[in-house]
Amino acid sequence: MLKVDRVEKSYKKGGLFSREKQKILKNVSFECRSGECLGIIGESGSGKSTLGRLIVGIEKPDRGTVLFEGKNIQDRKVRVGNISAVFQDYTSSINPFFTVEEAIMEPLKGQKKGQKEIQSKIDHLLNQVGLDPSYRKKYPHELSGGEAQRVCIARAISTEPKCILLDEAISSLDVSVQIQVLDLLKKLKKSYNMSYIFITHDIQAAAYICDRVIFFRNGQIEEMVKIEHLKDVQSEYARKLLQMIITF
């Protein structure tokens, strides 16, 4: 469904007049099937978030293409309603002047729907992410981290997209809240039949939710493995990562 084909990206390095460029992504290709949860695991600075931004079309690749159902993702019409994102920093991803209901309504405004329909939809969405309708009039600063992230998820699923990008979506939450959000994501995936691209550095969380994981390092794919076969990873880097996990 989503196909990333030989993508490359580099950023300007250093000062204003410097021509030196730093390659962030080097020839990355992979595919995400419909209804699949694909994990991308990497250290900080490995370029996984840049890859995420290319996938949702916020930035253009220097070379290569990102195709969504055969069409180029850079076209807004391809993206609209089909792909959405949830980011790590929940405090800055909701407009502080918006109430919860306005925030969730924002992506729905583009669709031609009656006011009544939208109102009932908000209740339904809040219900689905485990919040009750009393949250509608609250502002982002009145919410806890877990609640704000739920609102972000409600907003992301409001247009019933086929694919959601989760960029470190649970990393800044408490461990106990992480589980709640992960379970919620699992449940939503079933009922909406979406695919997830789950970017994280937490292998344990990735193992909990993903079907397939990519080990990402220095802008390249080190290894791609099905979650059932996680224990027999081949590459040295993936093995090292797995050894370093602090289990409970």
Next chain:
Amino acid sequence: MNILEVENLQVTDMNTGQIIIYNSSFRLKQGNCLAIVGESGSGKSVTCRSIMRLNKAWIRQSGDILFKGENLNHLSEKEMRKKRGKNLCMILQNGMSAFDPSCVIGVHLRETLVEHFGWSNTEIEEKMKKAMESVMLKNPIEIMNKYPHQLSGGMLQRIMIALALVLEPDIIIADEPTTALDTISQFEVVEQFIQLRERMGCSMIFVSHDLGVVKKIADDVLVMKDGKIIERGDIQTIFSEAKHEYTRYLVSTRLTVSNHFKKIMGRV
């Protein structure tokens, strides 16, 4: 012997009249590591900052904080400054905001060490170099000439630990030192903490919400919720036979992820 005794610490926000921490008392034994766990907003960090007396002006604290029999709450600001760094050293969550962004790391380190020990530049360089090498930082001189934004979070965290090594404090207070790090740097930083204790035999207060890390490093645990200490005990009893429902909840949620992972890895 107890190196730090906190009796009836109560912290209030004077602006709103809200009580942040209710009457908490705990003790830290010499050479022990005490972990404080709880969800965000439970008052873990405020407790740490109260011990260091670094809370904002409108936050009042009452009660007794006895450090080697001396009440920190009654010290003047000038006396307290001497204690900070040399006797009580704090390691913060976010390395990026812990260092001065307008000058290179070395300036910050030199400033701290001159203030406490009055060493010469060569002496500082030599000692810092040794400490930084011991926390697995290569090319220490090069690092000391870099700005905080040029270094990664894990590196900055290790520089803070290196500084703590040189200062040789009696108590190290680590406030979520591994939360902002990825898997590899987290592992390395935790290893450094374990070694730090072995090498210096200092006491430590370790704040975290990740029970996996706590289990690896701590001897005793305090569980906090909504500003109250709801359970305390040594690490084994807390995790195997917790009395309070909330502790059991924290442990069980952590276990769900871990068990699933272990099942996949075939480590059950």
